Amino acid sequence: MSRQNPRRSLAKELAAAAASYQVAAVIPHCVTCSKPCCRLDPLVLELEWKQLKVIWLLDESRNAFDRRLASGKGPEEIRSADGLYFAHRKVCPAYDEGHGTCRVYDQDIKPAGCSDFPVYEDQGSITADLRCEAVDLKALVAWIARAIGPEFRIIQSADAEFPFLVTLSVKGGGRPGQGR
Ligand code: SF4
Ligand code: SF4
Incomplete structure (x- = not known):
């Protein structure tokens, strides 16, 4: 019997949290969006x-x-x-x-x-694309924090070349393989 990979489990929790944020906060806004991503400009x-x-x-x-x-x-x-x-x-x-x-x-x-788009799990972190007007970064961080629990800290950093791309890294939790 194989043991569950703790990093993979956290990744799944983050993916689920990203998906539920999209359902709750992003998708309802799409029908009234002033700059729809489906126009493919700038996306x-x-x-x-x-x-x-x-x-x-x-x-x-x-x-x-x-x-x-x-x-x-x-x-x-x-x-x-x-x-x-x-x-x-x-x-x-x-x-x-x-x-x-x-x-x-x-x-x-x-x-x-x-x-x-605009919020997804990628290699154990969350990526948020702020070109979507429905993304509220502060609310997203709170959403992810609630989903994974108080034992984790969330560190946010913007991409140097594309500052509208923000990574939310997760630290702590005491699970093997996680940083502190
Ligand atoms: S940019 Fe965001 S809110 Fe606008 S249509 Fe795309 S996903 Fe929906
Ligand atoms: S870009 Fe096209 S395929 Fe993708 S969600 Fe928008 S309308 Fe649908």
Whole structure:
């Protein structure tokens, strides 16, 4: 019988806390957001081919699309790199601007980055993207602190290059593998 990995358990608690914060504080705001992330400006959406094909309603093969893109005749908002596609500076075709909703919201085809944004667990810490106007950093820290308990301290730090990306690191707790 294997023992539970304590670091992994904390990561799961953080992921659950991030998800519940999104449900409680972010998603209700999306329909009235003044700068929806789904307009993809300034955000960049990372897509696998299958996601691009479905969301952009492409009926050609991947090879044909790649040739079109390389010849400069593809959608101007799409770039490709390392086997992935990146959409930027044009509204996502799955975004219903009239209702402020996503047409693929409950579908597996929705890109992972859409579910993660703006608050997600990453390698035992929480990342918060303050470009989302619904994120209240102070309230988020309190939310995470309540979820993981008083034995942990939360240290916040902003990314040097992209200061709107804030990391909430968790220290203490006395669990093996955790810092103090
Ligand atoms: S930026 Fe935030 S509040 Fe606005 S649509 Fe995106 S997730 Fe919702
Ligand atoms: S797939 Fe949905 S959530 Fe993601 S950018 Fe498009 S409309 Fe927004």
